Amino acid sequence: MDILLTDFSAPPASAPLHQQPQYARALRALGVTVQTLRAVQDGHTLAQAQVVERRIGPLTFHWMPRGPIWRSNLPPASCHAILSALSLALPRGLWLTNAATEADGDQLAAQGYRALIPGQTLAELDLRPPRAMRLAAQHGKWRNRLRHAQAAGLVIIETSFDPNRHSALLRQEAVQQRTCRYRALPLAFTLAYAAQNPGTVQVWSAHHKAESIAHLLILTHGDTATYHIGWTGSEGRRLSAHTLLLWEAATALADRGIVRLDLGPADSVQSPGLTRFKLGSGALAQRLGPSMLTWPRAVPLFPKRHKHAA
Known part of the structure; x- marks a missing residue:
């Protein structure tokens, strides 16, 4: 499985505003850094996440609102592997996310995310x-x-x-x-x-x-x-x-x-x-699931190069 840094593109399933390319284009026009990460295996998109970069003082946050958007019927093991790979794609900074569902919150918790506040309705x-x-x-x-x-x-x-x-x-x-x-x-x-x-x-x-x-x-x-x-x-x-x-x-x-x-x-x-x-x-x-935070992963001495897609 590869994590691709891509241009803004449609997610693999129905998605809320924050995970749509239209939202990313609007933020970019306002000077905000937004990146689209896509998990691909054998040419098929398994999941996609739009991540907004936010800085508060010396801290960098990677905000993933209500993402990733999963391909339908993806097994839990694949979801866990994708979440782990996503955090390594942008290793320098804290990851902040609003879990789309309680089930997504459980998956994020298994990756080391900690709940900050309960999810809204x-x-x-x-x-x-x-x-x-x-x-x-x-x-x-x-x-x-x-x-x-x-x-x-x-x-x-x-x-x-x-x-x-x-x-x-x-x-x-x-x-x-x-x-x-x-x-x-x-x-x-x-x-x-x-x-x-x-x-x-x-x-x-x-x-x-x-x-x-x-x-x-x-x-x-x-x-x-x-x-x-x-x-x-x-x-x-x-x-x-x-x-x-x-x-x-x-x-x-x-x-x-x-x-x-x-x-x-x-x-x-x-x-x-x-x-x-x-x-x-x-x-x-x-x-929705809770708002959650995780600390940055340790960065490998020789980090894996992530592919870029047009």
Whole structure:
């Protein structure tokens, strides 16, 4: 088995935003170092991991968020061998990872990783079932709000993100972050993502009586997508506009072959209302593994040369 340092490329299976080449290209445009490591055997990709380099003072961290992405049906012994080889590919620095699942956390622990904080819970909306099944999976109150919005005469418009046309949405998001005191990717990331990945950022807007009352911005990446920015005003809340926006966006994405929409954290303690909204849409709560850290491995006197792939 070889570990290849490659150009940004699609992972071997469905993956979240942080393990997609679109994410890496956006970070690189912002001056961040990102490397893609691919485990290959007999010409077949077994796993792939995007690793972000972070420096805090004199320390270098190799951050592997929700990786690696494994080929399906890979035996545990192969996973352990790959994790060991990955850490040797970038030996100088501490490895920090957010385990994608509890099972991945167990595998990382066997490699010497130690848990720092418990994993968060995310809301994930499965877009593979047919429309009728996705509608039936919604909670009753959520479905009632959807019907309320559908009867309110709202006009839903989908457009590709344009930094000039949608500058007001970015300003609204900045105000929303300060007011609600939540942390999110900087707005510069949104601009870089759109610039580096044309056609992957879509905005759904709700209009009532010629007035914009709510917006939803979604990032697409491979066969998955991420709910990135959402804003609604008082009139939008009164008319349940955001409920209709999410339904229309999910339907459009499903029609284009997107299999999953990641709705972000589902924290019933810190944001109970938002969590009810996400899970009410039919999304399922997915618990991630813990955030974990390992110290650097001893570097061999004559380290193995790792191959580079175009």
